[in-house]
Amino acid sequence: MKDIRQKIVALLKEGYATPQIARMAKRLHEPSTTIHYNIKRLEKDKVIIRYKGIFTYAKIDQGYCTFLLINLVQEKYADPESVAREIAKSDLVESVNVITGDYELLLKLRCKDVDEYYAFVKGAIKKHGFAKVISLTSIKELKGEFVQKS
Amino acid sequence: MKDIRQKIVALLKEGYATPQIARMAKRLHEPSTTIHYNIKRLEKDKVIIRYKGIFTYAKIDQGYCTFLLINLVQEKYADPESVAREIAKSDLVESVNVITGDYELLLKLRCKDVDEYYAFVKGAIKKHGFAKVISLTSIKELKGEFVQKS
């Protein structure tokens, strides 16, 4: 049942990981109880939010990466945040930022392919009011949330 | 010694976390050995690259987030990748993408403040050949690698 793999990946996207206290202890030459104590503090203080898995996106149907620069229609211009919050709900959306400059929003999308990307943009323009959308397609990702690559 | 905290954060940025097999097993109603087996497969197949911590950036001196759209100088235009690889080495750089459109590179920076950001840009323009740089400053991050927020 390959089904389990997908479920595992889904869980690891959200969290379901935990720090390796013993390994950190060895690396830092400190007792593991000291590391444990300090990690719990960092968690309580919300410095650390969670622990999650990092993936090879092409292998989980998210190989097509694009950035969208968005101008909102006049009516929504005053409150980009509520639009952003709505957009953020989509699984295809990796990040949403309200920005300064010529555009109001910057999205990072991770889609399976151009078709999925197109469907998203088409739907989003209609659903939320986008006056203008500039798409920047990533043709090579040299660094991402997952540290370095080739 | 608050020093330990910083070291822990540094390690968790790179990895030093591990999946919670038992918790996933309960959640998915599967034996933990089944989850274990499948996770190891995902790791071997490089579907899962690593596990890392996610932070509140403002609390680890990275509260100032910007995106840079970059045009390379003529001499470097033919090989944006090698420039990108160099830039990627900086700790301030969260992501580097070679993109299509009016610009060659898109960077995401996480700095402590405007000063650090300015120092980076100033240095980068000189060091790597940037013909033009457009900065998009994030004034609100509604979604990031760390799932949802307020």
Place this chain on the structure above:
DNA sequence: ATATGTTATTGAATATTATTCAAAAATTAA
């Protein structure tokens, strides 16, 4: 359909690791 090789599932045993606890040390505030 049946045999054969491969991959996946699983329980039981073991090895590792996280967690708790209590005491001591270090730091901070008064």
Place this chain on the structure above:
DNA sequence: TTAATTTTTGAATAATATTCAATAACATAT
């Protein structure tokens, strides 16, 4: 300096990952 608070740490325990071997499921060829 003293008192209060936070941090460090070792020992004991609890929880979890890992290994192993057996079985099941699946795919492929005959």
